[in-house]
Amino acid sequence: MSLKIEQTGRLLRLTLNRPEKKNAFDESVIAALTGAYRKASADDAIGAVLLQAEGSHFSSGGDLGWMSRMAGYSFAENLADAERLAAMLKAIDRCAKPTLARVQGPAYAGAVGILACCDIVAAAPEASFAITEVRIGLIPSVIAPYLARAMGVRQARRWCQTAESLSAERARELGLVHEVVAMDRIDQFIERQLDLLFAASAPALAAAKALLAEIDRPLDDSVIAHTANRIAERRASADAREGIKAFLEKRAPAWRNGE
Numbered sequence: 001m002s003l004k005i006e007q008t009g010r011l012l013r014l015t016l017n018r019p020e021k022k023n024a025f026d027e028s029v030i031a032a033l034t035g036a037y038r039k040a041s042a043d044d045a046i047g048a049v050l051l052q053a054e055g056s057h058f059s060s061g062g063d064l065g066w067m068s069r070m071a072g073y074s075f076a077e078n079l080a081d082a083e084r085l086a087a088m089l090k091a092i093d094r095c096a097k098p099t100l101a102r103v104q105g106p107a108y109a110g111a112v113g114i115l116a117c118c119d120i121v122a123a124a125p126e127a128s129f130a131i132t133e134v135r136i137g138l139i140p141s142v143i144a145p146y147l148a149r150a151m152g153v154r155q156a157r158r159w160c161q162t163a164e165s166l167s168a169e170r171a172r173e174l175g176l177v178h179e180v181v182a183m184d185r186i187d188q189f190i191e192r193q194l195d196l197l198f199a200a201s202a203p204a205l206a207a208a209k210a211l212l213a214e215i216d217r218p219l220d221d222s223v224i225a226h227t228a229n230r231i232a233e234r235r236a237s238a239d240a241r242e243g244i245k246a247f248l249e250k251r252a253p254a255w256r257n258g259e
Helices: 027-042 064-071 075-093 110-117 144-151 153-162 168-174 186-198 202-215 221-235 238-248
Strands: 003-008 011-016 048-053 099-103 120-123 128-130
Touching (some): 027 048, 064 075, 075 221, 110 144, 120 168, 120 186, 128 168
Parallel strands (some): 099 120
């Protein structure tokens, strides 16, 4: 099972469960996450959602096998797939319940976008973060609005272009992470956050979250549609195809050799 879904009391726990693939997500994981967050948003029995992962990585982002297939699809097929990814991020971002993430290891590319959609992100010191799409000829399109909101456009302009690795502490300074907590204490920290959330009025939590979205001028559907359109265009580009192919073949892409 690529995504384990467990409910304990009022907590819905979602566990990325592809450790052999560094918890990379493909169309099946995207569909499962979308459904889980939508269910949580509408289910009064659920008070909060925790996203975590098995293995050494939180998530390496989009599965390259999945993206390689997408590169061979038509623009219309790519757009439909990108819209499903955008819908997943929207479901996480607009979930009416508090959303938490426990990051025990590296998070790359689209996974950083997922974290930017969560309300509370706790990371172990061993975690690292990188927005790596440009290295394989892609752009962080559908995640860009969430990254820009979390870390500011000025910072996003740097990290989305250099694809540098960020330490957990640097990610905290930039706003991608709320707390850096030692691995042997991270679960205790999350339990404390849940205690605080469950002590509050559930309708008040939802109303407070909605209010903050309103005053932050939330993403509208036209922006979400535009980002899906842009990544669909880029996935089918010659350099994206070459970048993904080179990565899978463990070689440098042609552009590094000036070709």
